Amino acid sequence: MKKQTTQQATGAQTLVDSLAKAGTEVLFGYPGGSVLDIFNCLPEAPFQFILGRHEQGCVHMADGYARAKGKPGVCLVTSGPGATNTITGLATAHMDGVPIVCITGQVPMDQIGTDAFQEADMTGICRAVTKHSFLVQSADEIPETVAEAFYIATHGKPGPVVIDIPKNVQRAFTSAQYPERVSLRAYHPESTASSSQMARFAKLVNEAKRPVIYAGGGVIASGAAKDVANLAHRAQIPVATTLMGLGAFDENDPLALRLAGMHGSAAANYAINESDLIIALGVRFSDRVTGKLAAYAKRAKIIHVDCDPASIGKNVPVNLGIVADVKDVLTTVNSRIKSAEHAAWLAKIAEWMKRRPVTYKPMHPNVIMPQAVIEAVDKVTKGRAVIVTDVGQHQMWSAQFFRHNLPRHFLSSGGMGTMGFGIPAAIGAAIARPDHTTVAICGDGGAQMTFEELVVAVEHKLPVTFIVINNACLGMVRQWQELFYGKRYSGSILSVRGRMANERLEQDLKYDYLPDLTKLAEAHGADAYRVIDPAKLDATIRKAINSGRTSFVEVIVEPRANVYPMQPGGQPVEGMIFE
């Protein structure tokens, strides 16, 4: 260890200063032995610290913060179990291209490789679920590494970056300063469209008879929602969105086809199927959207614009692939798009919308339909709330039954489908956007995975309403078992009633809704409500949301409800089922 001189600071202090220089306003974290030196510097830090209750929760909070704000989320955890607990959170952010900088403590360098207490090879473990990772070997490297981590997290396709810092490095002294600018020798992700590509883009659009815009999360990341609307309106082109793209186009617009894919609208999937030109913007043609690849969009030419060169041509061959920022491309191309009517095409689409609307039927007069919960929230918030979902049926109903109309207002784990995302991500989003109403929509299964984070919202008096759509089952799994596994509900029922014989439970009718989620929310300090009666649904949701307090609404819903339409995995569009 070097001797301290007046201009020097510890690695830990230098890290905190560097995070501040990088623009950190909020740090989500959880302490432990290997990061005590850093925590010791936090009380004087210029940014807010938020104490999560599980490291996975901390990363999801940073993730929700980043998705809502469009700036990197930052978190700090200890070595070993603290670091390994972040993996699901990092993978979730990695799949959806969310910028996160995650600092993990590490055992002192002379103990690395000795199976020291709370040692885990974090850079090894996280390799496949991060965009990049650093193991810092000297305090002098800290400022530059932080600057590089923020640069990498936010440039090219965004993603999570881990900085692993051994304890002795945190305690060493350095006079290294935060760099003025970052220049990475080997990483230059910026790429722009050539003028001939732009010209071909315009020509293909101007010649198309049945064009469809297919917009994804890349549109939101690039801030191009207005430009997409501009393109759509210039030439009357209908717009379908991916789950990650919801909010990239106003669903109140007559040109909105809404969600495409496995649980997408019939209009969106039929339009893609019959289109002669798909204008794919900031998407990656995920298998949840394409279904059977060989049958996907057979009649269409495809223009694909994305910032990730590896996503172009990966799943679907394209006629014109452009590696560039969506907004940059549209800013130039839009002025070359001729106005068009596409009247026959739009009439055909209108017919599909009429024949196959996104809708549902009540199943029992006294039982709340889960879709009605989403409609009630949409009505109460007038479609302006930031909606954060967990994963399962309720996620798909949220995608289908909200009228999405603003970018960064629908936050959901798309690529990874991580249960447990909803509660912490909503907390991160509410911290990022204190001016907005935030509503989390969770399932009873997923809510139990990260319920402990609820207390963070309560402590910080966040005006978040957490809604749990309680169907007493892992609904999405139950649905697949109903449709494809002969109604054998193995492992998917959460009530005691209806469990499989090999679970060896007494079928005791007393325990249909365990744990008592409303009481649990109360125990965490939230205003908690349970709704069973359909007549009380709207009023309860209104009361909770308008209270401006941390509130929790458990809605007991029809357990047999399924998500339709559905284009089962690997099927062509003709395989769509509606009920």
Added chain:
Amino acid sequence: MKEEIHRLNCYVENKPGVLARIVGLISGRGYNIQTLSVGPTEDGTVSRMKIDVVGDDKVIRQIILQLNNQVNVIEVTSRRRA
């Protein structure tokens, strides 16, 4: 498409962890590396990796694009091995 052996020449920054990252990226996607050699270049800060992988053109193209996305990869070239 036909599966063939491709030789990837990968120039990378000579930093700790880079080898594991490159190998992990290829093997983690289920592609088998047939031979691998790593050596220095005249520029001591750059290493050269020669990697032989079996795959069709589409797979190889995807691997190259993924390698290029890596923060420490400077350049990748490839050719079919006779």
